[in-house]
Amino acid sequence: MLFGSSKSATTSEMPTEKIKVGVVGVGALGQHHARIYSELPEAQLVGVYDVDAGRASSIARKFGVAVFQTLESLVEQCEAASVVVPTDRHREIAGLLLEHGLHLLVEKPIAATTAEAEALVQLAEARNLILQVGHVERFNPVLGFLDSLQKPPRFIEAHRLAPYPPQREGLPPRGTEVSVVLDLMIHDLEVILHLVRSPVKAIHAVGIPVLSPTEDIANVRLVFENGCVANVTASRISPEKMRKIRTFFPDCYVSLDYQEQSGQIYRKDGANITRDKIEIARGEPLANELRAFVRCVAERGQPVVSGAHAAEALKLAVAIMHRIREGAS
Numbered sequence: 001m002l003f004g005s006s007k008s009a010t011t012s013e014m015p016t017e018k019i020k021v022g023v024v025g026v027g028a029l030g031q032h033h034a035r036i037y038s039e040l041p042e043a044q045l046v047g048v049y050d051v052d053a054g055r056a057s058s059i060a061r062k063f064g065v066a067v068f069q070t071l072e073s074l075v076e077q078c079e080a081a082s083v084v085v086p087t088d089r090h091r092e093i094a095g096l097l098l099e100h101g102l103h104l105l106v107e108k109p110i111a112a113t114t115a116e117a118e119a120l121v122q123l124a125e126a127r128n129l130i131l132q133v134g135h136v137e138r139f140n141p142v143l144g145f146l147d148s149l150q151k152p153p154r155f156i157e158a159h160r161l162a163p164y165p166p167q168r169e170g171l172p173p174r175g176t177e178v179s180v181v182l183d184l185m186i187h188d189l190e191v192i193l194h195l196v197r198s199p200v201k202a203i204h205a206v207g208i209p210v211l212s213p214t215e216d217i218a219n220v221r222l223v224f225e226n227g228c229v230a231n232v233t234a235s236r237i238s239p240e241k242m243r244k245i246r247t248f249f250p251d252c253y254v255s256l257d258y259q260e261q262s263g264q265i266y267r268k269d270g271a272n273i274t275r276d277k278i279e280i281a282r283g284e285p286l287a288n289e290l291r292a293f294v295r296c297v298a299e300r301g302q303p304v305v306s307g308a309h310a311a312e313a314l315k316l317a318v319a320i321m322h323r324i325r326e327g328a329s
Contacts, residue, residue, distance in 0.1 A: 018041075018042060018043055018044040019042065019043050019044065019079060019080055019294050019297050019298055020043075020044050020046050020077065020078050020079050020080070021037050021043050021044065021045055021046065021078055021079075021080045021081060021082070021294070022045070022046050022047050022048060022049065022068065022074045022077070022078040022080075022081045022082075023037065023045070023048045023049070023081065023082045023084060024048075024049050024050075024071065024074065024081055024082065024083050024084065024085060024093060024097070025049075025050055025082075025083065025084035025085035026048045026050045026055060026056060026059040026084070027050070027055070027084070027174070028174055029084050029107065030048075030050070030059075030082070030084030030085075031059050032286055033082040033084055033105075033286075033290065034048055034059055034062075034063055034065075035063065036284075036286060036287050036290045036291075037082075037290060037294075038063040038064075038065070039287075040287075040290065040291060040294060042291070042294050042295065042298065043290075043294045045063060045065050046065060046066060046074075046077050046078050047060060047065045047066030047067060047068045047074065047077065047078075048060050048063075048065060048066075048067060048068065049067070049068040049069075049070075049071060049074050053067070056068075071093065071096055071097065072100075074097075075097065075100040075101070075102060078102060079102065079103065079297070080102060080103040080104070080105075080130075080293070080294070080297045081097055081102050081103075081104055081105075082104075082105045082106075082107070082134075082290070082293075083097065083104055083105070083106045083107060084107045084134075085107075086177050087109055087111065087112050087177065087178050087182065088112045088177055088178075090106055090107075090109075090110065090111045090112065090116065090120070091111050091112070091113075091116035091119065091120065094106050094111075094120055094131075095119065095120060095123060098120065098123045098124055098127060098129055098131070099123065099127075101127060101129065102129070103129050103130040103131075103296075103297045104124070104129070104130070104131055104132070105132045105133070105134060105289075105290070105293045106120070106131065106132070106133050106134065106307075107133075107134040108133055108134045108135050108136075108186060108187065108190070108310065108313075109133075109178075109182050109186050109310065109313070109314045109317065110133045110307060110310040110311055110314055111311075111314065112178065112182075113318070114311065114314055114315050114318055117307070117310070117311040117314050117315075118311060120307060121307040121308050121311055124307055130293075130296055130297055130300070130301075130303060131303070131306065131307035132292075132293050132296060132303035132304070132305060132306065132307070133303075133305050133306070133307060133309075133310035134289065134305075135186075135187060135190040135191075135305045135310060135313070136187075136285045136286055136289050137187050137188075137190075137191055137243075137258055137285065138190070138191065138194065138289075138304055138305050139285040139286070139288035139289040139292065139304070140258050140261065140285040140288075141261055141280050141281055141282060141283050141285075141288075142256040142257070142258055142261055142262070142263055142278075142280055143191065143256075144280075145254065145256070145263060145265075145278050145280065146195060146247060146254065146256070149249065149254075151249060152195075152196065152197070152198075152226060152228065153195055153196065153228055153247045153248060153249055154227070154228055154229075154248050154249060154250060155228065155229050155230070155231075155247075155248040156192055156195065156196070156228065156229075156230040156231070156232075156245065156246070156247050156248070157230070157231045157232075157245070157246045158188040158191075158192065158230070158231075158232045158233070158244070158245045158246075159233050159234075159242050159243075159244050159245075160184045160185060160187060160188055160232075160233070160234045160235075160242065160243050161233075161234070161235045161236075161238035161240060161241060161242040161243075162184060162235070162236050162238060162241050163236070163237075163238060163239060163240075163241070164211055164216070164236055164237050165236065172212075173212075175236070176211075176212040176214075176216075176236070178214065179207070179214040179215040179218070179321050180207070180212075180214075180215050180216050180217060180218050180234050180235065180236050181207070181215060181218050181220075181234065181317050181320050181321050181324075182314075182317055182321075183234075183236060184234040184235075184236060185218060185220070185232055185234035185317065185320070186313055186314065186317045187243075188232050188234070188245065189232065189313050189316050189317055189320075190305065190309070190310065190313035191245065192222070192230050192232070193309075193312060193313055193316065194309075195247070196224050196226065196228045196230070198224040198225050198226035198228060199224065199225045200222055200223070200224055200225075200316060200319075201223045201224060201225045202222070202223040203220060203221075203222060203223075203319055203320060203323050204220065204221040204223075204323070205218065205219065205220040205221070205320045205321075205323040205324045205327070206218065206219055206220075206324060206327060207219065207321075207324040210237050211237060212236075214321075215321070215324060216235065216236050216237045217233075217234070217235040217236070217237060218233070218234050218235075218320070218324060219231070219232065219233045219234075220232050220320050220323075222316075241259060242259070243257070243258035243259045244256065244257050244258065244259075245258070251267065251268060252265055252266060252267045252268070253265070253266040254266075254278075256278075261280050261282045261283075262277075262278070262280060263277075263278035263280060264276065264277055264278060265278055289304075292304055
């Protein structure tokens with residue numbers, strides 16, 4: 001069986017009308033939101049908005065769509081949007097769009113603070129709007145295998161390493177406006193909360209800034225009330241990229257590589273351990289995520305990663321940062 005695969009939707013299952021979407025912020029990641037929406041048969045990319053008018057015009061020309069001069073003009077022509085701006089702008093921009101009735105996919109983390117996250121969740125709930133958050137690893141085909149096991153893990157080890165982002169004229173390197181815990185580690189924290197489904201009992205964390213004002217490398221050991229332990233490392237000053245998760249169960253051990261979309265499962269066989277390759281149907285996680293969002297809007301369904309769940313991941317990330325800084329003081 002190929003994990004991560006999904007059956008193709010039939011014509012009757014597809015939305016009868018295309019969902020009109022816009023993209024707010026078309027930088028390094030936002031441009032891919034625009035690309036994918038322009039390719040989805042169930043979506044109509046109406047236009048894009050960016051504070052950099054030149055960048056917005058360039059991306060709009062590339063995909064043959066409009067440039068919105070204001071957020072208000074985007075609201076008038078769209079029913080849904082992706083918000084792909086720096087984290088410290090999420091509350092302001094996503095809040096405005098929600099107040100005007102748009103369904104949103106907000107890139108992770110949901111907001112810069114737990115108070116801001118709660119405000120966005122409440123705003124969406126009050127207006128009966130979909131608020132999905134871009135924890136893209138949940139749409140990585142490798143996670144389909146872990147979900148298929150349907151049993152709680154006993155120990156998890158996750159590593160997420162990346163080189164330091166390039167400099168930008170007049171702006172800090174992308175993502176470094178927040179700690180590496182919010183920039184990178186939060187991907188793994190959200191996945192781990194999804195897998196373990198138990199309250200956190202204890203947090204042991206360390207981290208240091210190297211090139212940024214906040215942590216560029218961090219490690220945390222989480223102890224859950226059900227006995228599971230997770231060890232998570234994130235770094236944005238690594239010479240190499242790595243995105244791996246290793247999950248241990250009473251009867252097997254699963255090693256998955258998000259980047260390569262590959263995995264192995266190790267099982268006990270008497271006094272020996274066997275290893276088997278996990279067959280995974282490869283796919284673009286971001287495309288899977290945006291397709292799910294558009295379908296969610298069309299069907300008024302429940303997002304895979306809701307605003308409420310993303311707020312819980314943010315709450316844990318903030319607690320980790322507090323623990324790191326308490327230890328450093």
